[in-house]
Amino acid sequence: MTILVTGGAGFIGSNFVLDWLASPEYRDEPVINLDALTYAGNLENLKALQGDARHIFVKGDICDRALIDRLLAEHKPRAIVHFAAESHVDRSISGPGAFMKTNVEGTFTLLEAARAYWSALAEDAKQAFRFHHVSTDEVYGSLKADDPPFAETNPYEPNSPYSASKAASDHLVRAWHHTYGLPVLTTNCSNNYGPYHFPEKLIPLMIVNALAGKPLPVYGDGQQIRDWLYVKDHASAIRTVLAGGRVGEVYNVGGWNEMANIDIVKTVCALLDELRPSAGGPYARLITYVKDRPGHDRRYAIDARKIERELGWRPAETFATGIRKTVQWYLDNPEWVSHVQSGSYRDWVSQQYGS
Ligand code: NAD
Ligand code: DAU
Numbered sequence: 001m002t003i004l005v006t007g008g009a010g011f012i013g014s015n016f017v018l019d020w021l022a023s024p025e026y027r028d029e030p031v032i033n034l035d036a037l038t039y040a041g042n043l044e045n046l047k048a049l050q051g052d053a054r055h056i057f058v059k060g061d062i063c064d065r066a067l068i069d070r071l072l073a074e075h076k077p078r079a080i081v082h083f084a085a086e087s088h089v090d091r092s093i094s095g096p097g098a099f100m101k102t103n104v105e106g107t108f109t110l111l112e113a114a115r116a117y118w119s120a121l122a123e124d125a126k127q128a129f130r131f132h133h134v135s136t137d138e139v140y141g142s143l144k145a146d147d148p149p150f151a152e153t154n155p156y157e158p159n160s161p162y163s164a165s166k167a168a169s170d171h172l173v174r175a176w177h178h179t180y181g182l183p184v185l186t187t188n189c190s191n192n193y194g195p196y197h198f199p200e201k202l203i204p205l206m207i208v209n210a211l212a213g214k215p216l217p218v219y220g221d222g223q224q225i226r227d228w229l230y231v232k233d234h235a236s237a238i239r240t241v242l243a244g245g246r247v248g249e250v251y252n253v254g255g256w257n258e259m260a261n262i263d264i265v266k267t268v269c270a271l272l273d274e275l276r277p278s279a280g281g282p283y284a285r286l287i288t289y290v291k292d293r294p295g296h297d298r299r300y301a302i303d304a305r306k307i308e309r310e311l312g313w314r315p316a317e318t319f320a321t322g323i324r325k326t327v328q329w330y331l332d333n334p335e336w337v338s339h340v341q342s343g344s345y346r347d348w349v350s351q352q353y354g355s
């Protein structure tokens with residue numbers, strides 16, 4: 001038994017791979033990790049697996065059909081878990097092209113390769129095969145203050161190039177199930193945080209900027225609301241859905257933890273004041289309100305009752321426990337932070353694996 005993971009050198013994908021190979025149920029099930037190593041892919045995240053035969057890393061693009069066909073034929077995975085994407089909203093505003101290419105065309109290419117592979121499987125393997133698509137709550141659009149949280153039945157109303165590209169990919173996955181019978185599962189998750197989070201996103205950016213004494217840029221009035229989930233809980237939700245989710249179904253995944261951005265930033269500052277006090281005074285002095293993100297969604301919230309009712313999954317971490325672990329992880333891993341900041345993490349492949 002083997003699984004093919006795409007985007008397993010990114011933030012969530014690498015946490016998923018590490019947790020998969022550490023879990024009692026799946027520790028003997030190897031992972032083929034296909035990742036293009038864009039700026040967001042970092043093999044240092046997977047350092048602990050160096051020399052581990054259960055992790056087979058392949059540098060490559062999900063738009064490369066021949067490569068995917070070859071990997072499927074060679075390794076015969078029983079599932080594909082699809083994380084690979086361009087994931088940063090701000091980058092999608094300044095350069096949407098890469099999002100259409102990877103998130104839409106890449107998902108299409110992967111679906112077509114999966115369909116060809118799955119169609120030719122023997123009946124038992126065909127029944128067992130799953131294509132798990134990892135998606136986002138942003139496809140549902142923006143909520144008003146008193147709207148109920150997003151359920152799986154909410155209409156799609158994406159507002160950014162990123163969320164539009166993810167919405168398109170979700171629709172493709174749905175259509176490949178309805179038209180061709182491909183056994184798909186989709187999870188739509190809220191904002192993740194935790195170890196190996198690239199410091200272009202809110203929480204890691206605030207931690208690394210604060211430690212460097214730099215301004216903490218809060219967009220607009222800072223009152224935008226997100227639901228936050230510790231990344232290892234997202235990994236466990238995906239394992240749960242992959243194991244028991246009903247084929248063709250969508251499961252929303254969230255942390256039952258809505259917070260305004262400014263409160264997130266203040267929480268990070270307070271933890272740093274406790275764990276690494278600054279000689280210059282409380283870190284909150286660095287908070288700086290800046291120009292808002294264009295088209296900024298006001299509020300996301302997740303109704304995660306379906307995954308709990310059907311599969312018994314609930315997050316293990318509260319925000320208080322998860323954010324403390326996260327801040328501590330950044331304090332304990334200054335080398336990872338400095339390699340990301342200097343860009344030298346991108347040399348890791350040639351250093352470790354040769355050309
Ligand atoms: P990330 O940007 O940290 O990682 C993306 C990974 O995909 C990188 O390793 C990158 O090298 C790889 N990649 C990009 N383009 C590729 C291509 N064409 N071919 C192969 N690999 C490619 O993203 P993340 O935050 O880990 O998100 C992973 C997935 O989860 C995405 O699909 C995202 O939409 C979804 N998601 C993210 C969050 C979140 O809060 N970060 C929440 C919900 C859903
Ligand atoms: O909701 C799930 C989504 O969460 C995922 O699908 C995306 O891949 C992931 O990037 C994340 O998107 P967001 O846009 O919500 O994440 P980001 O960390 O970029 O921003 C979180 C909030 O913080 C958002 O309201 C914008 C705000 N923000 C962000 C940055 C980077 C700031 O105020 N200042 C900043 O510097």
